[in-house]
Amino acid sequence: MDDLAIRGGLVVDGTGAPGREADVFVREERIVAIEREGGRPARRTIDARGHVVAPGFIDIHTHSDFTLPLNPRAEGKIRQGVTTEVVGNCGFSVAPALPGTSALLGDYLGASAPGLPFQDATFAEYLDRFPPVSVNTIMQVGHNTLRLMTVGMERRAATSEELERMSRLLAESLEAGALGLSSGLFTAPGSFAGPDEILALARVLARYGATYASHVRDEANHGFEAVREAIAVADATGIHVQIAHLKLSGTDNWGRAGSLLREIEAARGRGLKIDCDQYPYDTATNPLRNLLPGWAQEGGVSAMLERLAHPAIRERIRHDLARDGLNNFGRIPSWDVVRIAGSPSRPADAGLNFGALARRRGIDPLDAVCDVIVADRGHTRILIRSMAEADVDEITRAPWVLVGSDGNALAPYGVTGQGKPHPRYYGTFARVLGHCVRDRGLLTLPQAVRKMTGGSAAALGLADRGELRPGAWADVTVFDPDTVASLATYDEPHQYAAGISTVIVNGTVVIDGGDHTGALPGRVLRFPRRAA
Ligand SMILES: [Zn+2]
Incomplete structure (x- = not known):
C-alpha cells in the first residue's frame, strides 16, 4: 500500500506543461504514481481539491547555511513551499575553516550570520556535522572564504603558491560533495581577485564537472561588464555558470533590464551553459x-x-x-x-x-x-531600494530566469527573529505565485512553477527532483492559488507566507494543514565528484 495519496488537486508538474487534475501517490521517499482518479489505496489521504500540487520549490540562491543550524525547522522557507536550498552563495561559505581561523571567518561573516557558532572544519567535516533540518541543502564553497584562508584581506593578486592552495581547498571541497564554487566579486576580499584568478579556479571546476555561481563584480554602473565576465568563464571552460540575483542597481542604470536579458539570452543561444536567478523585489540587503x-x-x-x-x-x-x-x-x-x-x-x-x-x-x-x-x-x-520596479518586472517575466530568494531561513521566534530583515526571506516564492502571477499576470502559473522547480533542477543537474513524476523524490508543495501570498513587509517582515497547506520533503509531511509537524527529513545533497 502507498503511504500517501494527494487527491483531487491540479497537478502542475514543474515541466512548464499546463496543470491537469490528478492524484499523486507517495511510497517511502518517492513518488510512485500520478493518475487521474487513481483507485490506489493509501495509508493517508490529503485532500487537495481546489489546490495546486507542485514539486517542492528549489531555492537556488540562499544563505541559509547561516541560520539552519539555529532554526533547523527552516520555518520561513518551508512555509513558502521550499524543500531544497542551495547555500554557500556570493562567495561566502562557513567552510573550509583551516585550523585556527574560525574566529577570523566569524568576524568576516558575522554581519550576515549573527548568532552562528563558527568552528574550524574541512569541507568534509562541515558536511558531516551539518545538523538534521527540515529542508534539503546543497552546499557550495565560497571564493571569498577560500581567499580569506589563503591571502587574507590583502588587496592584491594571489601568488601562484596561494592560488595553488585555493585550488587544493576547492578540489577537496568538491571531492567532499560540494556542488561547486560561488563568488562574491563585489566585495572584499573576492573583489581583490582579478578575472584570471577566477578563471584558474574555474579550470579546477571543469576538471571535476562542477559548477560556478557568481554574485558578479558589479550590479550597478559596471553591471554589463560584470555579467560579461561571468559569461566569459562559461565560454572559456564550458562549465555551468549561474548568475546570482540578476538586477540593475543605481539610477544611472534604470531601464536597461531588457538589453541585459538579451545579452544573456544571446550567450545561451550560442550554447553556453548559463542560468540566472532573481528575487522579485526592488530592494536589496547587505552588510x-x-x-x-x-x-x-x-x-x-x-x-x-x-x-x-x-x-x-x-x-x-x-x-x-x-x-x-x-x-x-x-x-x-x-x-x-x-x-x-x-x-x-x-x-x-x-x-x-x-x-x-x-x-x-x-x-x-x-x-x-x-x-x-x-x-x-x-x-x-x-x-x-536601488532598483526600478519596471526592470524588476521585466526580469521576473523572463520564463528562463529562475527564482532564488537570496534569503535565509528565519523564524519569528528565537535568535533568527531579530531586527527587520528583507521580506523576501519569508515571502519570495509566495510573492511570485500571488503578486506576480495571480494579481499582475506577469507569468502563467506553469511558467512560475517551472522557474521554481524543474528549471532550477536542470540548472543544478538534479536528475530526480524538481518535477512530479513516478520515480522522482517526493518533494511536494500544495497551495491554494486563490490565497497564496507573501505577508512579510519591510516594517513587519517576520510573517509566514499564506496559502501553503502541505509541504512534503523526501516523502515526509513537514507542513500539514498549514502547521509545522516538527519533522526534519532534509538531506545534505552531495555531488560526489572525481577529477577527470
Ligand atoms: Zn549576492
Missing part, C-alpha cells in the same frame, strides 16, 4: 560596510574601523561615492532609500533610514553611516 569603496575595507574589519575614525578618510569616501555611486549599488536618489535592517549596538534603530538619522543628528548622512559602522564594529545590515 552596510559593503556600500563603501573596496579600498576602505582593505585589511579586515579592525583596519576598516580605524580608517573610518579619520575625517580625511571619510572625505575621500565622500568624494569616491560622489564620483562612482555606492559600491555595487550605484547612485541612489538619497540616503532615505537606505534603512537599517539590523544593528547589534542599537537594535531599536532597525527600520530607520540614514537620511532621517542624519537630519535628526544634524550631520552629513555619510557620517551617520560611518558612525553606525563603527558602533556596530562592521556588523550593521541594511536594506537599499
Whole structure:
C-alpha cells in the first residue's frame, strides 16, 4: 500500500506543461504514481481539491547555511513551499575553516550570520556535522572564504603558491560533495581577485564537472561588464555558470533590464551553459560596510574601523561615492532609500533610514553611516531600494530566469527573529505565485512553477527532483492559488507566507494543514565528484 495519496488537486508538474487534475501517490521517499482518479489505496489521504500540487520549490540562491543550524525547522522557507536550498552563495561559505581561523571567518561573516557558532572544519567535516533540518541543502564553497584562508584581506593578486592552495581547498571541497564554487566579486576580499584568478579556479571546476555561481563584480554602473565576465568563464571552460540575483542597481542604470536579458539570452543561444536567478523585489540587503569603496575595507574589519575614525578618510569616501555611486549599488536618489535592517549596538534603530538619522543628528548622512559602522564594529545590515520596479518586472517575466530568494531561513521566534530583515526571506516564492502571477499576470502559473522547480533542477543537474513524476523524490508543495501570498513587509517582515497547506520533503509531511509537524527529513545533497 502507498503511504500517501494527494487527491483531487491540479497537478502542475514543474515541466512548464499546463496543470491537469490528478492524484499523486507517495511510497517511502518517492513518488510512485500520478493518475487521474487513481483507485490506489493509501495509508493517508490529503485532500487537495481546489489546490495546486507542485514539486517542492528549489531555492537556488540562499544563505541559509547561516541560520539552519539555529532554526533547523527552516520555518520561513518551508512555509513558502521550499524543500531544497542551495547555500554557500556570493562567495561566502562557513567552510573550509583551516585550523585556527574560525574566529577570523566569524568576524568576516558575522554581519550576515549573527548568532552562528563558527568552528574550524574541512569541507568534509562541515558536511558531516551539518545538523538534521527540515529542508534539503546543497552546499557550495565560497571564493571569498577560500581567499580569506589563503591571502587574507590583502588587496592584491594571489601568488601562484596561494592560488595553488585555493585550488587544493576547492578540489577537496568538491571531492567532499560540494556542488561547486560561488563568488562574491563585489566585495572584499573576492573583489581583490582579478578575472584570471577566477578563471584558474574555474579550470579546477571543469576538471571535476562542477559548477560556478557568481554574485558578479558589479550590479550597478559596471553591471554589463560584470555579467560579461561571468559569461566569459562559461565560454572559456564550458562549465555551468549561474548568475546570482540578476538586477540593475543605481539610477544611472534604470531601464536597461531588457538589453541585459538579451545579452544573456544571446550567450545561451550560442550554447553556453548559463542560468540566472532573481528575487522579485526592488530592494536589496547587505552588510552596510559593503556600500563603501573596496579600498576602505582593505585589511579586515579592525583596519576598516580605524580608517573610518579619520575625517580625511571619510572625505575621500565622500568624494569616491560622489564620483562612482555606492559600491555595487550605484547612485541612489538619497540616503532615505537606505534603512537599517539590523544593528547589534542599537537594535531599536532597525527600520530607520540614514537620511532621517542624519537630519535628526544634524550631520552629513555619510557620517551617520560611518558612525553606525563603527558602533556596530562592521556588523550593521541594511536594506537599499536601488532598483526600478519596471526592470524588476521585466526580469521576473523572463520564463528562463529562475527564482532564488537570496534569503535565509528565519523564524519569528528565537535568535533568527531579530531586527527587520528583507521580506523576501519569508515571502519570495509566495510573492511570485500571488503578486506576480495571480494579481499582475506577469507569468502563467506553469511558467512560475517551472522557474521554481524543474528549471532550477536542470540548472543544478538534479536528475530526480524538481518535477512530479513516478520515480522522482517526493518533494511536494500544495497551495491554494486563490490565497497564496507573501505577508512579510519591510516594517513587519517576520510573517509566514499564506496559502501553503502541505509541504512534503523526501516523502515526509513537514507542513500539514498549514502547521509545522516538527519533522526534519532534509538531506545534505552531495555531488560526489572525481577529477577527470
Ligand atoms: Zn549576492
